[in-house]
Amino acid sequence: MSKLxxxxxxxxxxxxxxxxxxxxxxxxxxxxxxxxxxxxxxRNPVSNAYMNRVYEAREGARGASGGSGAGCGCN
Amino acid sequence: xxxxxxxxxxxxxxxVLPEDRFxxxxxxxxxxxxxxxxxxxxxxxxxxxxISLYANYYIDKISSASxxxxxxxSKYSERREEITVGGDIxxxxxxxxxxxxxxxxxxxxxxxxxFGVKQEIFGGLTTINMGYSRGWDDVYEMAGGIAEYQGDxxxxxxxxxxxxxxxxxxxxxxxxxxxxxxxxxxNPYRKYRYELGGGFDWAKEKYPDTRTSxxxxxxxRYFIEDHKDSVVYGNARxxxxxxxxxxxxxTAGYTLSIVDQWLLDFSYRYYDQxxxxxxxxxxxxxxxxxxxxxxxELSTFSNHxxxxxxxxxxxxxxxxxxxxxxxxxxxxYIYFDxxxxxxVPAGGATGQEPLFDFGAVVGQVYLxxxx
Numbered sequence: 530m531s532k533l534x535x536x537x538x539x540x541x542x543x544x545x546x547x548x549x550x551x552x553x554x555x556x557x558x559x560x561x562x563x564x565x566x567x568x569x570x571x572r573n574p575v576s577n578a579y580m581n582r583v584y585e586a587r588e589g590a591r592g593a594s595g596g597s598g599a600g601c602g603c604n
Numbered sequence: 605x606x607x608x609x610x611x612x613x614x615x616x617x618x619x620v621l622p623e624d625r626f627x628x629x630x631x632x633x634x635x636x637x638x639x640x641x642x643x644x645x646x647x648x649x650x651x652x653x654x655i656s657l658y659a660n661y662y663i664d665k666i667s668s669a670s671x672x673x674x675x676x677x678s679k680y681s682e683r684r685e686e687i688t689v690g691g692d693i694x695x696x697x698x699x700x701x702x703x704x705x706x707x708x709x710x711x712x713x714x715x716x717x718x719f720g721v722k723q724e725i726f727g728g729l730t731t732i733n734m735g736y737s738r739g740w741d742d743v744y745e746m747a748g749g750i751a752e753y754q755g756d757x758x759x760x761x762x763x764x765x766x767x768x769x770x771x772x773x774x775x776x777x778x779x780x781x782x783x784x785x786x787x788x789x790x791n792p793y794r795k796y797r798y799e800l801g802g803g804f805d806w807a808k809e810k811y812p813d814t815r816t817s818x819x820x821x822x823x824x825r826y827f828i829e830d831h832k833d834s835v836v837y838g839n840a841r842x843x844x845x846x847x848x849x850x851x852x853x854x855t856a857g858y859t860l861s862i863v864d865q866w867l868l869d870f871s872y873r874y875y876d877q878x879x880x881x882x883x884x885x886x887x888x889x890x891x892x893x894x895x896x897x898x899x900x901e902l903s904t905f906s907n908h909x910x911x912x913x914x915x916x917x918x919x920x921x922x923x924x925x926x927x928x929x930x931x932x933x934x935x936x937y938i939y940f941d942x943x944x945x946x947x948v949p950a951g952g953a954t955g956q957e958p959l960f961d962f963g964a965v966v967g968q969v970y971l972x973x974x975x
Contacts (some may be wrong), residue, residue, distance in 0.1 A: 551792035554729070555729060557727075560728075562829065567834070567861075569860050570777060571968060575627040575660070576913075576932070579644060579968060587901060588843070588851065588901060588907075589845075590817075593763070594819075
């Protein structure tokens with residue numbers, strides 16, 4: 530498992546190093562819509578965490594349901 | 605070290621810590637003669653300009669006469685309490701997160717520690733995050749009012765996520781998560797069914813002591829410019845594990861503002877999975893194979909969820925204490941349809957009982973305040 534994680538991290542290192550000179554194609558002043566409250570993936574964190582519990586307790590699948598969060602892995 | 609290398613040399617941009625907020629939620633689940641209710645309370649506050657701390661208190665009050673209980677046991681009640689404490693720290697434009705979860709039941713104790721790192725790159729167009737969590741569980745079986753120790757579980761989870769701004773109205777997410785569990789992985793109460801003298805009998809399940817899984821998800825949100833506060837969103841996830849389960853789910857939803865202060869959300873989710881290699885509704889004999897399970901969560905099944913929610917903005921700034929507040933009502937109906945799990949209490953010839961299905965209603969009422 531640690532080999533898999535190391536491979537992913539090293540791949541990410543090469544990818545990001547190669548692309549570090551990319552100019553942002555959506556300028557900061559064009560991001561009003563993206564900053565709107567309704568565009569947040571985790572607008573209601575307590576409610577979303579609860580629904581994830583409901584599914585995880587009744588389904589065989591688990592993981593990758595946090596909306597790109599790096600936080601709590603609570604069971 | 606690798607995480608530091610990954611971010612080195614990239615143009616980093618200002619990160620923002622999560623907003624200070626307070627959430628009070630009451631949840632209710634009712635399906636298959638199982639009722640689960642309780643509160644969840646979240647409090648998050650910045651301790652300094654660079655540190656945000658939070659705590660969550662969660663309770664499940666469970667009353668269960670589920671299909672398994674109706675088949676070979678008697679109705680029971682139990683209570684689960686969970687406390688989470690954690691924090692986010694802004695260090696040189698990177699957010700570092702750490703926390704700890706403690707969960708207690710009469711017959712199950714679980715502790716989880718987690719750590720995460722998050723950074724924006726490419727002018728804020730891309731956000732990368734990674735996380736690791738480690739868990740320790742102790743499993744007991746209640747016998748005559750005494751909890752008898754059965755074994756422990758060692759859990760590891762690794763996550764990598766990427767959020768990418770595509771256009772001024774579209775953002776997409778990629779998430780990968782790998783988990784490994786090792787130890788006492790079965791439910792000490794659950795039994796499998798095996799053929800015996802023209803009928804059947806029950807025996808305690810036998811599970812492997814390791815499980816490794818991986819899940820990959822992609823999701824997106826698109827802002828509809830022609831209508832104030834309207835978003836269409838979707839998510840798809842693929843899953844497989846070393847127990848032979850393959851699963852996928854898709855979600856599609858729509859959020860819209862109908863009039864000032866009212867926000868509506870509707871979504872549909874479909875989930876489908878194949879069974880574990882060692883699952884069967886009815887085994888040929890008590891020792892048909894080395895691992896045996898009749899856990900319906902490991903069977904072949906699908907489910908459909910229809911979900912709707914209403915959010916009303918309380919205009920809380922009028923009360924000085926909060927900058928904003930909402931009251932929210934959220935209702936879901938989930939229909940589970942099993943392909944190889946039979947409804948034994950319904951009766952019939954052994955192995956020919958009707959296939960099982962049921963519907964569940966999930967409700968949430970919650971208040972959210974920002975300050």
